[in-house]
Amino acid sequence: xxxxxxxxxxxxxxxxxxxxEKEGLxxxxxGELALTPHSAKLGSALTHPHITTDYCESQxxxxxxxxxxIDDCLGELTRIHQFVHHTLAAMGDERLxxxxxxxxxxxxxxxxxxxxxxxxxxxxxxVYRMGLGHRYGRRMQTICGIHYNWSMPGVTSEQYFxxxxxxxxxxxxxxxxxxxxxxxxxxxxxxxxxxxQPLEPxxxxxxxxxxxxxxxxxxQSDAQxxxxxxxxxxxxYAQSLQQALTQPYxxxxxxxxxxxxxxxxQLGTSLLQIENEFYGTIRPKxxxxxxxxxxxxxxxxxxxxVEVRLxxxxxxxxxxxxxxxxxLLDVFLLHCLLSDSPHDTPDExxxxxxxxxxxxxxxxxxxxxxxxxxxSVPLVEWAAEVLEACxxxxxxxxxxxxxxxxxxxxxxxxxxxxAPETTPSARILQAMAQxxxxxxxxxxxxxxxxxxxxxxxxxxxxxxxxxFEAMAAASWEAxxxxxxxxxxxFEDWRVEYMLEKNLD
Numbered sequence: 307x308x309x310x311x312x313x314x315x316x317x318x319x320x321x322x323x324x325x326x327e328k329e330g331l332x333x334x335x336x337g338e339l340a341l342t343p344h345s346a347k348l349g350s351a352l353t354h355p356h357i358t359t360d361y362c363e364s365q366x367x368x369x370x371x372x373x374x375x376i377d378d379c380l381g382e383l384t385r386i387h388q389f390v391h392h393t394l395a396a397m398g399d400e401r402l403x404x405x406x407x408x409x410x411x412x413x414x415x416x417x418x419x420x421x422x423x424x425x426x427x428x429x430x431x432x433v434y435r436m437g438l439g440h441r442y443g444r445r446m447q448t449i450c451g452i453h454y455n456w457s458m459p460g461v462t463s464e465q466y467f468x469x470x471x472x473x474x475x476x477x478x479x480x481x482x483x484x485x486x487x488x489x490x491x492x493x494x495x496x497x498x499x500x501x502x503q504p505l506e507p508x509x510x511x512x513x514x515x516x517x518x519x520x521x522x523x524x525x526q527s528d529a530q531x532x533x534x535x536x537x538x539x540x541x542x543y544a545q546s547l548q549q550a551l552t553q554p555y556x557x558x559x560x561x562x563x564x565x566x567x568x569x570x571x572q573l574g575t576s577l578l579q580i581e582n583e584f585y586g587t588i589r590p591k592x593x594x595x596x597x598x599x600x601x602x603x604x605x606x607x608x609x610x611x612v613e614v615r616l617x618x619x620x621x622x623x624x625x626x627x628x629x630x631x632x633x634l635l636d637v638f639l640l641h642c643l644l645s646d647s648p649h650d651t652p653d654e655x656x657x658x659x660x661x662x663x664x665x666x667x668x669x670x671x672x673x674x675x676x677x678x679x680x681x682s683v684p685l686v687e688w689a690a691e692v693l694e695a696c697x698x699x700x701x702x703x704x705x706x707x708x709x710x711x712x713x714x715x716x717x718x719x720x721x722x723x724x725a726p727e728t729t730p731s732a733r734i735l736q737a738m739a740q741x742x743x744x745x746x747x748x749x750x751x752x753x754x755x756x757x758x759x760x761x762x763x764x765x766x767x768x769x770x771x772x773x774f775e776a777m778a779a780a781s782w783e784a785x786x787x788x789x790x791x792x793x794x795x796f797e798d799w800r801v802e803y804m805l806e807k808n809l810d
Contacts, residue, residue: 319706321459322636323372323611326383328626329450330402330619332364332394333409333754337747339448340364340400341418347393349778350785352422352431356386356777359420361435361447366390366402372455372611376632383625384764389774391761404621404753406519407490407746408448410508417444425789426799427597430573433800437572437579440561441529445494449519450619452627455591456639457611463540463590466609468647469639470537470588474658477587477616478665478676479689480638483719484631485516485669486618486730487524489738489746495523509738509746514671516731517618520587521666529555529577530585538649540590544605544809547584550577551601552806574804587616587662601809612639620730621750624757633703633715640699641692653680670726686723693720 332340344351344363351359360367368386373379387402394400403409411417419435422428438447461469489511495502500523502510511518518524535546555577564570573579581600590609594600614635619626650658657677665685668674675682693716700712722728727736738749794802802808 318459319640319703320374322640323374323457324376324379324632324636325370325372325455326368326379326627327370327453327455327613328368328383328619329360329452330366330368330404330626331409331448331450332366332400333403333751335399335401335751335755337403337409337751337754339409339411339417341412341416342400343418343421345393345397346782347397347775347778348390349781350423351420352425352428352781353784353788354777354781356382357390360450361420361438362444363418363420365420365448365450372457376629376636380625380627380629380632383627384761385770385774387625387761388764388766389770391758392766392771395758395762401754401758403450403750404619404626404757405746405750406450406487406517406618407750408445408450408494409750410491410747411445411448411493414439414444417448419444423785423789425785426792426794426796427788428785429796430800430803433570434573434579434583436570437561437574438583440571441558446524449524451519451615452617452619454614454617454632454635455611456614456635458640458643461609461643463604463608465643466590466612467537467539467543469612469643470590471650472642472645472647473588473612473614473639474537474650475654476638476642476692477658478661478669478685479692480616480635481516481520481662481665482669482685482689482726482729483634483722484617484620484730485520485666486620486734487517487519488512488515488731488735490518490523491746498523505738505745506742507745511735511738511746512667513735514668514674515666516669516729517616517666519618519666520616521663524666529557533577533584534652534655535584535586536650536655540604540609543590544601547578547581547601548806548809550584551581551809553577573800587614589613589615597803599803599808605810614639618730621734621753622730624760630711630715630718633712634719636703637696637700637712637716640703641696644699645695670729670732689723690720693723 334340344359348357356369358367359365370379370382419432422431489509492508492510495510502512505511533550536542553576559575561571563572578584590604591613592603592607592610594603661676664676674685676685676688696716700716703712704710726732
């Protein structure tokens with residue numbers, strides 16, 4: 307415990323900051339994807355600080371600032387949701403989809419790519435998304451999640467990479483506790499090989515799945531499976547990423563940068579177009595300057611925070627995440643940061659991937675075993691060890707904040723581990739079984755309607771409305787300024803941006 311106290315004295319827990327990026331599809335009441343453009347009243351998707359789009363025009367991303375208090379972070383996330391729902395309600399019946407796995411989707415090519423205006427940086431964002439569609443299909447990109455951004459003062463890049471290694475080792479615990487995508491609309495898997503079971507009228511599922519989003523049908527890539535990125539330090543990580551960003555990949559060379567008509571297919575033909583294309587359960591991050599490559603920013607100024615990427619939307623909660631879940635994440639991340647973290651090896655990286663896929667597909671299966679150091683170990687037993695090791699960190703956070711919420715969150719996580727039927731994934735399948743005629747789309751549409759109604763029922767002042775309207779107007783002015791400042795052709799800009807020297 308003394309080493310923990312030393313660490314806490316050196317890195318005060320009151321300085322922990324967290325922020326949220328939450329994706330959600332705009333849908334019709336019946337559960338079809340909304341094919342309307344991102345509303346101008348929400349602001350510019352290119353420049354608005356809190357409301358943007360992700361892969362497609364119909365995929366809204368809501369972004370909070372970095373907060374010292376969980377309640378402040380959740381409060382801001384709620385207000386952003388309120389503005390979006392009030393805006394959508396004033397225009398018609400659209401609402402945000404409450405599930406990570408998508409709604410009823412149209413044909414792949416009909417899913418509308420996100421648009422960001424006529425500036426070079428805006429066009430690049432759309433071309434990048436066109437490339438993702440060619441590489442992985444547009445359906446896969448409509449999966450949504452919640453990203454939890456976390457930092458603590460005084461933490462070095464080396465320490466953040468130690469946190470990342472431990473997080474990857476123990477990520478199965480979070481998939482078990484918070485996975486909320488055990489079923490999906492059968493339209494999502496159309497034309498793709500899978501081992502899912504049918505559930506009438508429109509669903510596919512696995513009986514013990516936790517997070518199909520994080521499994522073989524989710525954010526996966528055969529091309530990226532060839533990458534064995536090590537997290538043993540910034541230099542090695544940056545080298546692996548640089549190779550993937552510069553190494554030509556034959557299948558993508560065949561697609562080409564432009565089609566015969568001159569339209570762009572993708573930004574480049576390497577294994578990764580840009581850094582964000584690299585999938586992972588957690589990423590080292592650094593705020594970038596305009597025009598700067600993320601990898602250069604990391605190399606130049608070090609890791610600033612980590613981005614946790616494996617959290618599903620909780621369909622039972624209006625904004626997709628609770629304060630208790632955020633407290634558990636804080637405890638888990640602090641444990642990952644301050645515990646011993648041996649360097650990873652190629653064998654361990656293979657085990658981590660195996661454990662992730664197994665937990666995603668079969669995590670609640672009684673007696674399931676994972677791999678640890680070449681040996682088999684029961685998932686529940688290993689998870690219990692991890693949660694037990696979190697105890698002093700929960701106590702330290704409670705002492706810092708003068709509350710008992712962290713210990714309560716940890717106690718509830720232990721109770722959930724012992725009662726798999728109480729996990730979100732099990733509760734979703736139970737709810738679907740109670741009204742089987744609704745199927746997956748009907749279940750998620752009902753959750754979406756409840757979330758919309760709950761958010762519209764909360765107090766909403768004219769001052770809040772005016773503040774968000776002013777932000778939207780300012781974002782359009784900012785976009786116009788960027789467009790007016792462009793002096794290069796898009797092709798010249800693209801070639802310059804993609805130069806390898808910009809990664810150094």
